[in-house]
Amino acid sequence: MDKSAKKLERVRELLDGGEPSLAELAAAVGISASHLQRRFSARYGLSPAEYLAQRKLGTLKEALRRGGHDVSAALYDAGYGSPSRVYEAGAARLGMTPARYRAGGAGEDIRWSLIDTALGRVLVATTERGICAVELGDDDAALEAGLRAEFPKAHLQRVDAGRDEFLGPRVRAVADVLAGKRAQVDIDMLGTAFQKKVWDALMKIPKGETRSYAEVAASLGAPRASRAVASACAHNRLAIVVPCHRVVRGDGSLGGYRWGLPLKERLLQRERAA
Template sequence: MFDLPDDAVLYAALSSRDPAYEGRAYVGVTSTGIFCRLTCPARKPRPENCRWFATAREAEADGFRPCKRCHPAGATAEGDKAVVALRSAIEADPGRRWTELDIEKMGYDPSTIRRAFRRHFGMTFLQMARNIRLRQGARRVADGDAVIDAQLDAGFDSASGFRQAFAKLFGHPPAAMRAEQGLVADWIDTPLGGMIAISDDQALHLLEFTDRKALKSQINRVSKDMKGKIGLGQSDITGMTAQQIAEFFAGDRSRFDLPLAPHGTAFQRDVWDALCQIPAGQTRSYSEVAQAIGKPNATRAVARANATNGIAIIIPCHRVIGADGTLTGYAGGLWRKEKLIAAERRYAGEP
């Protein structure tokens, strides 16, 4: 989507394993027929054996095969075999109470795993597993089960631990969260992880990945703006959201038609409206978004508004990248931004 720099710059980035080009440039090695990320840990090829590509698809189209060490055709996190194995283990047994001893028994060093998960997801493996157990408990409470039953099902040893986990996220304990009127929260599963959807009967107010660091403050803002607590349950809007998200990832929907109620200032809403005008399969820089809203000098303010978007994917803040083509910060994790942009390439030819 952006012109690559000259070969000398790219080779220097390859030699230093510069992460700034992650997802934006790839090297094909003519002597092996393999293509890699610039961050690949493999021995570096000679400069005359390098060919450069802007996308993994271009490298494959030119006859190169993806490297089995850095997995350049997948998202960044997929290049770490330990991360892939442990995430698969969580999915296979979401109610399991993992410990560092379990990690060691699988043949991994807990400190290495801790750093890897923080690098890719902004949280440790044990925190990710706990969040998934909490999600299970929330669903049971929303379905009307007793809190103690939900607590045991989610794998928490004590009622206080279960209540504290809920209270930390929502600001009040689970017993006070049964849906009656107003806003309701529900979990939506996606190929990129669980998301919290908060809606009423009229619009979607929040859609965020459950492991986002700022999720609690986002929820508090919605609750404060609507002058009430948020219950657990599903509205018709939540169901529509889950269906359209599933269609998006299946390749059957490039645009969403959900009623939205984003919570922000007038300037932030102008930025978010502009984001919704970026077609799937395309990207914009922050300065281009600033120009689109008629405020070309507000690039930094646009970046802040982009970062505070509380309706992920539907309002596509992931389509905004650095002016040099690098994948800049994404609240849901750069690995998700990379995966979303890659997934949307199938829509690039649509109007």
């Protein structure tokens, strides 16, 4: 590891251990604040402030899921100075308030349906904000179990074949996208700030084209964040709608795919042919 990399690793260690300011970090490793900001973002795909925010959010989510804390205690243990800080900023990343997240999505209304599409069986789920899950599989019970595991205490309402005025149009739009047609799909992306940046970038890749993980990272101003891009692709819950299948390795090989490499290859061939 070269000297510059060691300094950046030291910055990461300081962020993991506390909440130093950018000026304090710069002084600790002996480089200017602006230079540190650029180099850290290039190496890790996040600014020091974004890295700290994600670390705190991860600590909070772990505490909320583990239980044994009331919400206020979990907030303070994660490093939030006041509950309002996470309710204002963190709730958007959790997709709900911390109290509801800890309670397994209690109070959230999620409508879902299992449908047959050009790609087989699909589970489509939506909040009032938009589609929050598009999961592919050949086992209806497993698809439903996955949704219930994600939001065990949410109000989950199954709508047969999407037959209601709210879910119906959204299900039809998803089915069109999975069939390779153009359709407008309102989505509710639940993820970290960086994951959302990656997913936004994926939706800008033209149909019939691919990008490497490194190219996506570079487009975000974080050329060394290829692994973080790959991780964001792996955590994409919106199959095909957020086209992580259009991201491949630098040598052109397929890389990974949450729903299986044969489907990824099939999707790319279909889009190239179109």
